[in-house]
Amino acid sequence: MNENKVVAMLLAGGQGSRLKTLTKNIAKPAVPFGGKYRIIDFALSNAANSGISDIGILTQYKPYLLNTHIGIGSSWDYDRNTGGLRVLPPFTSEDGGRWYTGTANAVYENIDYLDEVDPDYVLILSGDHIYKMDYNELLNFHLEKKADVSIAVIEVPWEEASRFGIVNIDEDNRIVEFDEKPEVPKNNMASMGIYMFTWGKLREYLILDAQDERSKHDFGMNVLPRMLADNNAMYAWNFKGYWKDVGTVRSYWEANMDLLDDENPLNIYDRNWRIFTRNRNLPPHYVARESLIINSLVNEGCYIRGEIKNSILFSDITVEEGAKVNKSVIHPGVTIKAGAQVNNAVITERVVIGPGEKIGSEDDGKIYLVTEDGIMVE
Amino acid sequence: MEKCIGVISVNNSVDNKFGSLCRHRPPYMLPIGGRYRLIDFAISNLVNHGVRNIAIYTGDKIRSTMDHLGDGKPWDLNRRFSGLFLFPPVYDERYKLPYSDIAQYHSTEIFFEQVKEKYVFIANPLIIAKLNISQAFKYFLESGADITMVYNKRYDPFGEFINVENMHIDKEGRLIDIGMNLGTQKSFNHYLEMLFMKKDLFLEIIRETIESGEAHYFKEALLARKDRYKINTYEFKGHVDYIRDIKTYYEANFNLLKKDVSMELFFEGGTIYTKTKDEPSTLYKETANVQNSLIANGCVIEGNVDSSIIFRGVKIGKNAIVKNSILMQKSVVEDGAIIVNSILDKQAKVRKGASIAGSPLMPYVVEKYAEVTKD
Numbered sequence: 001m002n003e004n005k006v007v008a009m010l011l012a013g014g015q016g017s018r019l020k021t022l023t024k025n026i027a028k029p030a031v032p033f034g035g036k037y038r039i040i041d042f043a044l045s046n047a048a049n050s051g052i053s054d055i056g057i058l059t060q061y062k063p064y065l066l067n068t069h070i071g072i073g074s075s076w077d078y079d080r081n082t083g084g085l086r087v088l089p090p091f092t093s094e095d096g097g098r099w100y101t102g103t104a105n106a107v108y109e110n111i112d113y114l115d116e117v118d119p120d121y122v123l124i125l126s127g128d129h130i131y132k133m134d135y136n137e138l139l140n141f142h143l144e145k146k147a148d149v150s151i152a153v154i155e156v157p158w159e160e161a162s163r164f165g166i167v168n169i170d171e172d173n174r175i176v177e178f179d180e181k182p183e184v185p186k187n188n189m190a191s192m193g194i195y196m197f198t199w200g201k202l203r204e205y206l207i208l209d210a211q212d213e214r215s216k217h218d219f220g221m222n223v224l225p226r227m228l229a230d231n232n233a234m235y236a237w238n239f240k241g242y243w244k245d246v247g248t249v250r251s252y253w254e255a256n257m258d259l260l261d262d263e264n265p266l267n268i269y270d271r272n273w274r275i276f277t278r279n280r281n282l283p284p285h286y287v288a289r290e291s292l293i294i295n296s297l298v299n300e301g302c303y304i305r306g307e308i309k310n311s312i313l314f315s316d317i318t319v320e321e322g323a324k325v326n327k328s329v330i331h332p333g334v335t336i337k338a339g340a341q342v343n344n345a346v347i348t349e350r351v352v353i354g355p356g357e358k359i360g361s362e363d364d365g366k367i368y369l370v371t372e373d374g375i376m377v378e
Numbered sequence: 379m380e381k382c383i384g385v386i387s388v389n390n391s392v393d394n395k396f397g398s399l400c401r402h403r404p405p406y407m408l409p410i411g412g413r414y415r416l417i418d419f420a421i422s423n424l425v426n427h428g429v430r431n432i433a434i435y436t437g438d439k440i441r442s443t444m445d446h447l448g449d450g451k452p453w454d455l456n457r458r459f460s461g462l463f464l465f466p467p468v469y470d471e472r473y474k475l476p477y478s479d480i481a482q483y484h485s486t487e488i489f490f491e492q493v494k495e496k497y498v499f500i501a502n503p504l505i506i507a508k509l510n511i512s513q514a515f516k517y518f519l520e521s522g523a524d525i526t527m528v529y530n531k532r533y534d535p536f537g538e539f540i541n542v543e544n545m546h547i548d549k550e551g552r553l554i555d556i557g558m559n560l561g562t563q564k565s566f567n568h569y570l571e572m573l574f575m576k577k578d579l580f581l582e583i584i585r586e587t588i589e590s591g592e593a594h595y596f597k598e599a600l601l602a603r604k605d606r607y608k609i610n611t612y613e614f615k616g617h618v619d620y621i622r623d624i625k626t627y628y629e630a631n632f633n634l635l636k637k638d639v640s641m642e643l644f645f646e647g648g649t650i651y652t653k654t655k656d657e658p659s660t661l662y663k664e665t666a667n668v669q670n671s672l673i674a675n676g677c678v679i680e681g682n683v684d685s686s687i688i689f690r691g692v693k694i695g696k697n698a699i700v701k702n703s704i705l706m707q708k709s710v711v712e713d714g715a716i717i718v719n720s721i722l723d724k725q726a727k728v729r730k731g732a733s734i735a736g737s738p739l740m741p742y743v744v745e746k747y748a749e750v751t752k753d
Contacts, residue, residue, distance in 0.1 A: 035658065035659035036675075269658055275658070279654040281652065283413070284673055284674040285660070285672070286640065287669065291669070292667075293662040293666060294666055295664050297660065298660050298662065299659040299675065308662075312659075
């Protein structure tokens with residue numbers, strides 16, 4: 001990627017309010033995922049594995065844990081002398097302080113950073129999606145089409161198409177229309193919120209958008225439609241693979257469960273496309289006698305005496321004797337005391353489930369979100 | 379502890395007791411506990427007690443040492459000032475015995491002169507003992523001794539510790555002498571090959587012995603001067619593993635299955651750091667059956683595992699049986715294979731239906747990259 005310099009701008013400021021109390025204390029990109037990771041690790045690892053050497057992380061909502069997690073980016077080899085990772089929070093200037101008001105505004109406010117790096121292309125990423133993608137493929141497509149912007153799209157099931165921003169294209173994949181959450185979708189190509197812009201073009205439209213008082217300063221709602229109206233070369237690149245926007249507690253739970261499925265296309269064991277994360281250097285987990293673990297993922301530092309089925313266990317979890325965990329996602333540091341039963345639940349960091357306590361139900365089809373504040377049912 | 383530098387010094391004489399396990403690695407680089415190397419315990423303990431300057435005399439076969447330790451980042455030893463210093467062996471024919479520890483110390487004399495620390499702590503990485511170094515150092519300073527040596531009172535009725543160093547101490551805790559334990563007594567004081575001393579004294583002894591040629595090994599020189607210096611002792615009361623052959627290596631791993639031992643070594647007074655590998659969590663499939671085992675990350679387990687240590691990235695197939703065994707990084711046990719009382723070195727493979735078994739006294743070792751097939 002040397003001759004075509006790409007800077008990635010990773011949007012990580014979202015609250016993810018539909019995730020309810022999962023994001024009470026942390027930004028959505030910092031929500032634990034897949035037994036070991038935080039959601040943002042996927043986009044960060046994709047960028048690192050794609051050889052992108054400059055990346056800006058736009059933070060805003062409760063960034064403390066996210067900042068701790070990312071640090072100077074050493075887990076992703078972003079602690080470099082030239083380039084590397086920059087965390088870009090909102091800031092004050094002579095005109096006062098401003099929060100980021102939208103995705104495009106967040107990038108606009110950091111035009112100085114982009115000017116400094118002086119890239120050829122700017123890749124806009126979202127920090128709250130689970131997927132593996134080689135961004136070089138998107139770049140090559142962008143170059144081949146001589147596009148001003150290329151948008152990654154994915155086929156979604158027709159019946160769900162009306163939940164997404166749908167992109168209508170011609171036979172050359174050129175975008176002819178954006179259809180935001182259409183009642184009657186014309187096709188099932190959903191925008192993934194991943195955009196490759198030619199930097200000059202993006203710069204021009206960010207400034208135009210900033211001057212527009214009616215704009216909500218959002219890429220999907222404002223900047224891209226405006227570019228389309230001006231007849232810019234906009235193309236859709238068809239991504240094939242696993243992609244999940246974990247918007248709700250249920251889809252979060254499902255995306256975790258997907259990892260236990262043999263047919264699951266998100267192969268986290270691929271050594272050629274590792275997902276990197278901050279490492280806590282904990283000892284291996286211990287499995288005691290009389291315990292049972294099947295169809296589950298278990299991370300380091302756990303101490304297991306009970307029965308674990310169809311579940312994802314993060315690090316440093318204690319499951320005492322006689323406790324049963326089924327179809328659940330257990331975050332780091334949780335203790336499940338003797339004889340407790342946990343079904344269809346998401347248990348957040350450091351919660352203690354008391355002896356004999358029963359959480360969730362095996363067959364009511366609901367998902368139980370357990371935090372220190374109590375239990376929410378979805 | 380910023381007053382003290384850590385010296386990890388390797389005794390090459392035990393190399394040949396590990397068979398093929400140490401064909402390509404020094405003993406202190408033996409994998410242990412699912413994701414560590416022996417030396418991680420010594421380094422992490424020093425770091426957890428605030429020692430910021432650590433010198434390691436690597437001995438030979440150091441490729442794995444270099445790869446593992448690198449610039450010391452996992453231990454936060456990649457500092458601008460101080461940090462990790464690796465001293466590979468230097469052959470200088472002017473020394474009587476160029477590879478002796480005294481020759482190696484002398485060749486790095488300038489390092490000791492330049493560091494600002496006034497004291498040295500020397501340890502043998504083959505002895506795992508989570509000594510509270512801060513407390514022991516405080517005792518050393520307050521006692522006004524020139525040298526404080528660390529020992530462990532060992533009750534050994536079955537003679538499992540024959541031939542290890544036996545320390546004799548007088549009523550006031552002063553060193554009388556160090557000999558070899560022949561098992562004639564049910565208990566003895568095991569010298570843990572850890573000591574504190576003043577740096578000036580350390581350099582003085584090295585210079586004297588280089589000049590006089592009287593000794594090749596530091597301990598020898600030290601004991602020859604035991605009446606000249608004030609040498610006292612400090613008792614370590616925790617868990618000790620002394621890894622000196624395949625059997626003790628094998629046992630030290632299984633000791634980690636005991637809750638009190640793993641709590642002491644892994645958690646009390648700081649965790650053990652090692653080079654991380656970015657492995658995902660371990661996946662247990664529908665047919666997995668794991669009992670009393672330590673399992674590292676990145677494994678895929680479909681078979682039966684009992685009382686074993688499973689390192690990172692190991693694959694265990696359906697109906698396979700793994701018992702009382704150590705499976706090192708990325709080793710593979712295919713469907714239906716049986717492995718009892720064995721050690722699979724890194725990336726070794728046991729093919730479909732093959733079986734191997736050793737005995738607890740003499741575990742069967744499959745070499746690095748080797749394959750075992752059925753008949």
